[in-house]
Amino acid sequence: MKGAELFTEDFKPEPYWWETAKPVDLNASNLTPEADVVVIGAGYTGLNAALQTAREGMSTLVLDAEAAGWGCSTRNGGQVSTSVKPTFSALRRRYGSEIAADILKEGQASLDYMHRLVREERLDCDFKAVGRFHGAHLPHLYEKLARECEAGHPVWKMDAFMVPKEEMASEIGSDAYHGGMVFPRHCSIDVGRYHPALLKRVLEAGALVKNHTKVVSIERLKTGFAVRTEAGRIKAGKVIVATNGYSGPLSPYHRRRIIPIGSYVIATEEIASSLVDRLFPTDRVISDTRKLVYYYRLSPDRKRVLFGGRVSLSETDPRKSAVKLHRDMVALFPELKDIKVRHSWMGFVGYTFDTLAHCGDDNGLYYAMGYCGSGVGMASYLGMRMGLKAAGREMLPSAFERISFPTRPLYNGNPWFLAPSVLIYRLRDKFGI
Numbered sequence: 001m002k003g004a005e006l007f008t009e010d011f012k013p014e015p016y017w018w019e020t021a022k023p024v025d026l027n028a029s030n031l032t033p034e035a036d037v038v039v040i041g042a043g044y045t046g047l048n049a050a051l052q053t054a055r056e057g058m059s060t061l062v063l064d065a066e067a068a069g070w071g072c073s074t075r076n077g078g079q080v081s082t083s084v085k086p087t088f089s090a091l092r093r094r095y096g097s098e099i100a101a102d103i104l105k106e107g108q109a110s111l112d113y114m115h116r117l118v119r120e121e122r123l124d125c126d127f128k129a130v131g132r133f134h135g136a137h138l139p140h141l142y143e144k145l146a147r148e149c150e151a152g153h154p155v156w157k158m159d160a161f162m163v164p165k166e167e168m169a170s171e172i173g174s175d176a177y178h179g180g181m182v183f184p185r186h187c188s189i190d191v192g193r194y195h196p197a198l199l200k201r202v203l204e205a206g207a208l209v210k211n212h213t214k215v216v217s218i219e220r221l222k223t224g225f226a227v228r229t230e231a232g233r234i235k236a237g238k239v240i241v242a243t244n245g246y247s248g249p250l251s252p253y254h255r256r257r258i259i260p261i262g263s264y265v266i267a268t269e270e271i272a273s274s275l276v277d278r279l280f281p282t283d284r285v286i287s288d289t290r291k292l293v294y295y296y297r298l299s300p301d302r303k304r305v306l307f308g309g310r311v312s313l314s315e316t317d318p319r320k321s322a323v324k325l326h327r328d329m330v331a332l333f334p335e336l337k338d339i340k341v342r343h344s345w346m347g348f349v350g351y352t353f354d355t356l357a358h359c360g361d362d363n364g365l366y367y368a369m370g371y372c373g374s375g376v377g378m379a380s381y382l383g384m385r386m387g388l389k390a391a392g393r394e395m396l397p398s399a400f401e402r403i404s405f406p407t408r409p410l411y412n413g414n415p416w417f418l419a420p421s422v423l424i425y426r427l428r429d430k431f432g433i
């Protein structure tokens with residue numbers, strides 16, 4: 001299919017998840033002149049932080065430049081993993097065994113936190129341990145995964161198993177992989193329902209959430225902070241910065257450390273259930289060994305494929321990215337060649353130079369960000385920890401606070417190196433290096 005044929009008549013260049021819940025304007029009330037804590041950003045990080053501070057009795061004001069949830073937290077692929085990209089040996093080389101192990105344990109803790117949060121807060125968001133199939137796109141990468149699986153995990157019992165190519169039909173209806181590894185504990189979530197359910201709990205806890213209120217500066221006072229917005233100034237005892245890939249010029253320190261990178265997703269039109277069952281015999285979420293990873297899954301109602309990846313050198317329009325994502329999806333699943341695209345969208349993930357999340361506190365100013373495209377669990381967890389910390393309830397530093405937050409000379413928030421990096425990754429993916 002080419003051009004307009006690719007799109008359904010009711011195509012929408014916005015997230016599929018917004019069909020369930022488009023980020024809405026909350027009843028605007030006037031800005032309060034003072035708050036114990038001002039949280040900047042109303043995504044998973046900000047809301048999980050606000051839930052803690054409000055429950056601890058602190059007056060909590062959450063501000064977002066757009067509608068609450070407009071950022072990555074209603075645009076993602078709905079795959080929930082342990083969120084730590086580097087391996088134990090890579091982490092040990094950088095930080096030593098103790099911190100390496102602690103980082104991996106916190107990855108696990110973020111997944112455990114999601115289970116606890118959804119259960120205890122009764123969040124109706126289809127959060128399920130469906131498992132992940134991680135496909136090897138080249139034969140030697142299957143061997144590499146198999147060696148890792150055999151060696152086991154250095155910190156806890158490895159909870160994964162290999163699926164060779166000849167048995168792969170039970171996992172996925174594609175010949176494009178050379179087998180893969182299954183992580184049974186990884187989860188899926190209905191992104192359209194998680195954020196609104198969480199927002200409801202935050203409001204019930206007594207926090208105020210104000211939309212369309214961009215923070216333009218944070219000034220340190222003798223005690224506390226002056227938070228200046230386009231709608232006025234607020235005096236805050238503490239501030240939590242939760243702006244991740246949308247951080248912009250607000251905090252030069254974070255801007256020099258966060259690399260905003262577009263990630264792109266399409267949702268197809270509805271597909272016949274017999275074809276869905278053949279291509280996706282389980283409900284697992286799927287990713288693969290590419291550096292420019294494809295991540296995909298079925299919609300919660302099992303009627304559409306949600307297919308994501310990084311398909312262009314520079315940032316592009318969702319109509320253009322849809323053409324490339326569709327082409328790549330069909331390369332994996334030729335039977336989807338006549339299936340049209342109903343939604344196409346993008347969002348800015350917050351990458352970091354060490355591919356790790358970071359959080360911390362600088363005398364009353366807290367932050368958590370840099371989830372490198374894997375933040376459903378980690379943003380929720382580190383947001384919660386920063387909220388507890390701001391409330392004086394969490395004194396032990398997270399492993400992500402005990403490592404330095406690197407930048408690079410000449411980097412000022414504009415990722416000028418993105419296009420050449422994507423090109424290099426494409427070559428590495430082709431040859432598996």
Ligand SMILES: Cc1cc2nc3c(=O)[nH]c(=O)nc-3n(C[C@H](O)[C@H](O)[C@H](O)COP(=O)(O)OP(=O)(O)OC[C@H]3O[C@@H](n4cnc5c(N)ncnc54)[C@H](O)[C@@H]3O)c2cc1C
Pocket residue numbers: 040041042043044045046063064065066067068069070071072073074075076077078079080081213214215216242243244245246247248250263264265295308345346347348349368369371372373374375376377379
């Ligand atoms: C296409 C895509 C697919 C993804 N898929 C997955 C996935 O499958 N699994 C996974 O684990 N992760 C995934 N992620 C990443 C995950 O969605 C994010 O890590 C997570 O949502 C980050 O939450 P957050 O609250 O930190 O940031 P966000 O949800 O981005 O919220 C930041 C908010 O800050 C606000 N803001 C910024 N500046 C200001 C300011 N000056 N004043 C006021 N407000 C401001 C923004 O308006 C925004 O609403 C994906 C991301 C994208 C874009």
